[in-house]
Amino acid sequence: MPITSERGNLMPDSPIRKLVPLADRAKEMGRKVFHLNIGQPDVPTPQNALDAIRNIDRKILEYSPSEGIKSFREKLAAYYHTFKIDVSADDIIITTGGSEAVTFAFLACLDPGDEIIVPEPAYANYTAFAILAGAVIKSIPSKIEEGFALPPIEEFEKLITPRTKGILICNPNNPTGYLYNRSEMNQIRDMVKKYDLYLFSDEVYREFCYTGAPYISAFHLQGIEQNVVLIDSVSKRYSECGLRVGALITKNKALKKNVMKFCQARLSPPLIGQIAAEASLENNQDYLHDVYEEYVERRKFLIDGLNRINGVYSPIPMGAFYTVARLPVDDADVFCAWLLSDFEYENQTIFMAPASGFYTTPGYGKDEVRIAYVLKKEDLATSLKILEEALKVYPGSKVRQMVTVAEG
């Protein structure tokens, strides 16, 4: 039997999905599982998009252009203009989800052995895509006590080598919900300029900024326009995760040419997804406003609730729809698995993503979890109750131990 690739062996299991078999088993046992593990909103997809799919009157579901449908790219450019992101349809390449945008960005910018610097915790699949491309991620931990702010720029500079080709940020951040401020973005800009690096900027959560602080796109940073590779996706803002439609945006013509080779090799992004995503861009202000208001409520409700549970701490996320919370447990990986396999509260349990998978620095995130507040308030309320009850009885709970000691 031939052996599998070392590259594949090195790929991390997804911290978001690796516990899915345990969740499936819990469901088979008739248990209700609340999915806080994955950024899959329970918010309805815009009616515009559903109608566009229903009204497709094509007889042949043919390939679209490798770079995506032109009218869609034009409407996307107009959408970015509303955020003062000055890009044209020609700068936009439609991809199969944001995942493919990251993958193609790495493949077209980085060669095996090239390095990128990433503040962590970070979206776990960046590591997977880097391994896929043979690239090396050098991480700088940000700290829960500092609300996961950008680590000092000197920490980045310490990691720069002749192989450093880029910096990757996610803003607003998945998993922490942090939103980089003007001063932080300027520091990133200066470093990118000084060392002539790519700036990979994943901005799929731009619609979700809660504090009144401005969202600063990488494309707002002057003087590094040729260095920026913007990653986008319609999955989160329109609750269209299943469509698999994202975008890679670059003003760098040489890079665009390179990316397009990967695009042509895979022929085209999904046709129906593009049609639905294009329709989502039309008259969507009310939709986006309602969704925004909903997440404002959920965020407040979840974070307040978490911080009220004995031993739990969550910073207040400024954007996206995640938080990384610290739990009073020995090992969040074990705890999250235990919740699915051994615990139930009124025949219900919760599925959270252990945060260790969002760090590459060993030992980090051991008592942290990522929680996606993608469920409606009633479900979040039940989830909080389940978490609270679980921490009372989980064998590795520090709260439980304290109780035991107090009782003893």
Add this chain to the structure above:
Amino acid sequence: MPITSERGNLMPDSPIRKLVPLADRAKEMGRKVFHLNIGQPDVPTPQNALDAIRNIDRKILEYSPSEGIKSFREKLAAYYHTFKIDVSADDIIITTGGSEAVTFAFLACLDPGDEIIVPEPAYANYTAFAILAGAVIKSIPSKIEEGFALPPIEEFEKLITPRTKGILICNPNNPTGYLYNRSEMNQIRDMVKKYDLYLFSDEVYREFCYTGAPYISAFHLQGIEQNVVLIDSVSKRYSECGLRVGALITKNKALKKNVMKFCQARLSPPLIGQIAAEASLENNQDYLHDVYEEYVERRKFLIDGLNRINGVYSPIPMGAFYTVARLPVDDADVFCAWLLSDFEYENQTIFMAPASGFYTTPGYGKDEVRIAYVLKKEDLATSLKILEEALKVYPGSKVRQMVTVAEG
């Protein structure tokens, strides 16, 4: 400005798509362009699939499982059983088109520097996906005079090194239409077994076998079940290229585990595409029969027509919907570009794929083109007329030169 990756620079331009800008310009000038360059059938998508899309009653277009929707995989397994391919739903991983299936197969089986042997001409994007994965393709040319039959097995053995990890075949073949016979398949099986190689078998054209000769799947070969990686796609058989739904099928559990890591990293294949593809599997016998009859007709019409043109030669393809034909031209790359940029017959022209891009051996295919007979007979008739007229006046035409000499 940071430099692009050497890997991307090495990626070939798609021979199928690299002339698209010239075709676009011809269309802008009001010219009708017949697309013989790409395997995009003009055959309607099954009504079942269109209806399934129209009748989607979900409110949220959510992620599907990373390995694809279970009911779809179960129906696919039943479909394969009709070809005596003994696989279960668990052996099937749904991918974003056959393209992703090939990519993930290479990534999960091969490490940078690993080698695979491929008879050529071969589907051009295999090379692209190999470069993406850092793998090396060693090619063995098959010959137009022999109808592109499998080259002698000794030629394969000459190329085997300690880095050889697999053999890749496409059967029925894109671009040649060749269908491997029992003796050839047994030779492949023996070699795979002897050297313990992966057998990557792209079988997306299995519905299109025209000569009564049996279609032999790689999974029909006994004793190498753990070595076979079958690539499939719904694009061609249901005219669903735009859906981006394919499959990677393996009975090798270690390999499946490895592939699943890449699947989880990209989260999920397209939801709507899977719904439509699943519906296409229901009561589809009449549809497939009608499509088959249509291609039988087109094949006969095209090949007869090609061989009637002065100086043109096409073998008779046994399967798929392509042929590689030899043309009386100096350079098929130049000729194909010239057809789009400099030629018109009654304000129409044709777009063919130069065959050089389907070979990696330098100099091969210089006077060959791949023609996809994906258009209805009237369009093929016009295309043949355009080709005939073009060869009379193309500056690098050998027919034209003969005429000139005769006239002189």
